Amino acid sequence: MIDADGYRPNVGMIICNDKDEVLWARRIGERSWQFPQGGMHPHESPEEAMFRELKEEVGTDKVEILGRTRNWLRYELPYSRHRARSRTRYRGQKQIWFLLRFAGDEEEINLATARPEFDEWRWVDYWSPIDEIIEFKRQVYQQALCELAPLLGKAVPSGRWAVRSGSV
Template identity: 30%
Template sequence: MHATPDRLSMPYRDCVGIALFNAQGSVFIGRRMPETDPEDTAETDAPWQMPQGGIDKGEDALKAALRELHEETNVTSVSLLAEAPEWIYYDLPDAALGIALKGKYRGQRQRWFAFAFTGADTEIDVETPGGGTFKVEFDAWRWERLSRTPQLIVPFKKDAYEKVVAAFADIPQRLKRA
């Protein structure tokens, strides 16, 4: 058992999240690989999520979103649809504080982007993204209704996903009409 750090003295990690929509208005979700890294224990029960990742120091958030999407899914054929109007936050549960996210952060502060996927499903490769040059994050993927994603995510991220759903709620209908 570890001593729980002072949550309020810890920063949030700046990250991006990506809602990748297909032409039918569904979003990409990936099933998280069972974690072998003890620092990532907070996410061991997270079965499905949308792509997300850290913003490198000095990196533009949109560039980070495109980079993370490619690193996790192999996808590069996209067009920007929208950016969530504000940062979306989530906090780690107490049991993961000081362990997950390398033990440095209380949670994440995320910029969310919605992209239209303009390629074919065969472009998506979660098993060897970037031809095998990137760390594998997902062991499976599927298209899902955006409104269902809060029920599929690890519980401590549910509120954040509800904000993502609200920010991009109009996109599925826009795409179906296009």
Template identity: 40%
Template sequence: MTDKAPEGYRPCVGLALFNAEGLVFVGRRADKTKREHVAPGHAWQMPQGGIDEGETPLEAARRELAEETSVTSVELLAEVPGWLAYDLPVDIGKEAWKGRWRGQAQRWFAFRLTGSEDEIDILNPTGGHKAEFDAWRWARLEETPDLIIPFKRDVYREVVRHFAPFAGGAVTKG
């Protein structure tokens, strides 16, 4: 397993933050103008972000989680082995990153929230970063592929497959 993303893909991390009931954090993208982030009816996602130069994927995962949710009280549960990649539709790729990347390759980590849910603050993220999300909720892990923009669904299906053991406490209410 290498820490270098496949050629042509932007190196990123993705984060599944589980609560004690086995539900996962999803946020609704605040900026709905970027077609690489949202599609009609598909503005929800788990936290994710780029890996900075000199940063390990795990360091990036912890940083991105804090920047997007303000959460730092977590325990690491698991990591998906290797990179999960998706291609951007060509027209969106030219628009989003001026054609520099064909898509993103992500290292995915599962964390359990060990602190209070009150720690979550998406509107005033850690370090003064711009809010990525304008709403959040707990969701069943298996529903996340239906929430995400369609071209990321295969990655989310793999995340569900790898992290399903941590979602065992989730129950359908209603």
């Protein structure tokens, strides 16, 4: 499902523990780490997609929703990552990001799902993903983390990241 502008609707999940650290997962067969995220099905709400994707990617949906981004955040996929025979004018992803509080036991996090996407996970400092995420996703991660930080009582570090407006 690609919109008229070439973006695939998607949800992203920032899952935090009781120390406000966030779940950071490594993609299978790669050295890259990211937050869980996934595409929306037709007629599926962002919240429905988020709960489905949580079960599919981390094996549990035991979370409390703390908040979500107000608008879609977009990133463009580099041309080198486009599917070779795509018939659509695919540009990238538009995402609604959720801030979630994990409400289960860590043993319930199970990456060995029916179609695993990750092979390892860990808890990291709330802000560290901005420095670690692949470049083409960095601005979206920065926007999502900065917008949702006040829900955890976190102040955006001054001068470190200038969130550009107008990209939603």
